Amino acid sequence: MKNFKRGIGVFSLILLNLTSLMAQGNGVAALEKANSEILSYIEPITNLFYVICAVIGFIGAVKVYGKWSAGSSDTTKTAASWFGSCVFAIVAVTAIRAFFIG
Numbered sequence: 001m002k003n004f005k006r007g008i009g010v011f012s013l014i015l016l017n018l019t020s021l022m023a024q025g026n027g028v029a030a031l032e033k034a035n036s037e038i039l040s041y042i043e044p045i046t047n048l049f050y051v052i053c054a055v056i057g058f059i060g061a062v063k064v065y066g067k068w069s070a071g072s073s074d075t076t077k078t079a080a081s082w083f084g085s086c087v088f089a090i091v092a093v094t095a096i097r098a099f100f101i102g
Contacts, residue, residue: 038100046097053089060086 060082067075 042097042100046093049093057086
C-alpha cells in the first residue's frame with residue numbers, strides 16, 4: 001500500500017511536469033511567430049518613414065529657399081532648424097530599426 005501511494009505521487013508529479021512542458025512549447029511558438037511578424041513589418045515601415053522624412057525635407061528646403069529669395073533676416077535660423085530636424089529624423093528611424101532588428 002505504501003509503494004502504491006508513492007507510485008501515485010510520482011506519477012502525478014510526472015504528469016504535472018509534462019503538462020507544464022507542453023504549455024511552454026506553445027508559448028514559445030507563439031512568441032516566435034509574433035517576433036517574425038514584427039520583423040516582417042520593420043522594412044516597409046522604415047521605408048515609409050524615410051519617404052516621410054524626404055517629403056518634410058523637401059518642404060523645408062522650399063521654405064528656406066522662399067525666405068532666402070525674400071531676403072528674410074532669419075534664413076540662417078530656419079535653415080539650421082530644417083537641417084537639424086532632417087538629421088534627427090533620419091537618425092531616429094535608423095536607431096529604431098537597429099533596435100528591432102539588432
